[in-house]
Amino acid sequence: MISNSLKQTPSMQKKLMVAAFATPFALAAGTGGFIHAQPVESTGNSMFVVGSPKPTKEEIDKARFVNTLNVLKSEFGLSKIQMAKLMQVSRQSIHSWLEGAFDSVKEVNQKRLNMIVVSLLEIIDEPLRPSMGALLSRRLDRNVSDFEVVISQESLSSDELQSVLRNFNFKLAGIAKSNELTSALSNKNPLI
């Protein structure tokens, strides 16, 4: 169960709204439906209309779930194994979800995913997000292991989650800087 709801900042709301807005269009494209612009006579503007077959609520939820899952992959650079750890499911489940090869989403998974994505969007600075996967692969990092302990709990607490993420921006900035150093040294040979 999810113990706390999170306050969504405008940027997080925007992200989740984009995912929600794009969902029917993605569905329409994926199911053979169509989208066309229909003129609105009184204003002279056009509006998008989704053609039949009209997606069901389950299909919209499903697509929204896949889109949110894709935020973890594309925006935070997480591997399927890392996503599986976060969602407490198998790697195969993540693979199936990303492929859309499932019938419906359990509410508990939806809520868990939303809490994780909202927490990450709220706490992790945007330019640093792509290095999140690299940070989570640091197995000896104490903050990462604390994060893994919290994330492995069946009952996820947003307060705990936010607490263990508090040093992540510092660490992610370090990864970015370290990558710069690696580039700066790319033409050098090892001295020992």
Add this chain to the structure above:
Amino acid sequence: MPTLNRETIKANGWALGRVFTAGSAPTLVNLIPDKHKDDDSIYVAVTHDCSIINPCLSSEPYVEYLSARPIASENGHFVNARNIRRLHFQIEVNGSPTWYEASMSFRGFIDRQSIETCAPDEDYTLTNQSCLVLKRWLSNRYVSQTFPDRFNDLTSHLVANSKAPLIKAFNTEIGKACHSIFISLTPDDQDLPPEESYELTVLLLFREDIAIDIGRPALAEFGDRIKETLSSTRGLEPINVFALTDADATYAQIVKMTRWQLDYVSLKDDSEVIAVEHS
């Protein structure tokens, strides 16, 4: 072949970094030459953990020690094993962190035979961090740097004395927290003519827990200060200065750089450079 009881030595608490005094180990202290003794001196065992408890006396006949004296305050130039000859490090005395000074010239070997009957002084404890610094300081002495003479000449005025710009920078609160400096030099194997410049990539390393308290902006600012200081010297062209934590830096990066012992070239006589106040 004389042997010692390994378990007794272990039970007494002997290990690298354990402190002994005239009170806890009078027989050992009596063996220390007078030139290494002072009224307030304490002695740190710096023999490797395995060697100090070795039962075979003929294999490990000696205990290596360092004589250390309390000082009123630390000097940033001597902390974190930055200076190869002199070290300022903390020892907890009855739980209170106290600064001590050790010098490479105040160390020696004494007979290990009586170690079974002596114990370290429980009132003095080196923290894990101090012990790591101590080990690094001891090993640094045998790791030589290989910068071209021309580079050493160019940088010598930056580290010539306590008022020299780099020494001043490393004597600030953030500077003192920087435990290692690595440089990648281009070219790294030749003395350049006066009209040409060395390109530098500098890595300043900090312990992560300390660096988190300092914060990235302050670390970056410190890096900028070092870059500016190096830029002020004609012939040095710092391209990048990175202030990173131990967790940020990788082994692959370190092996492409050379550790810079700031004092190595210019501080021929530390005692003339910085007066250390003894309590």
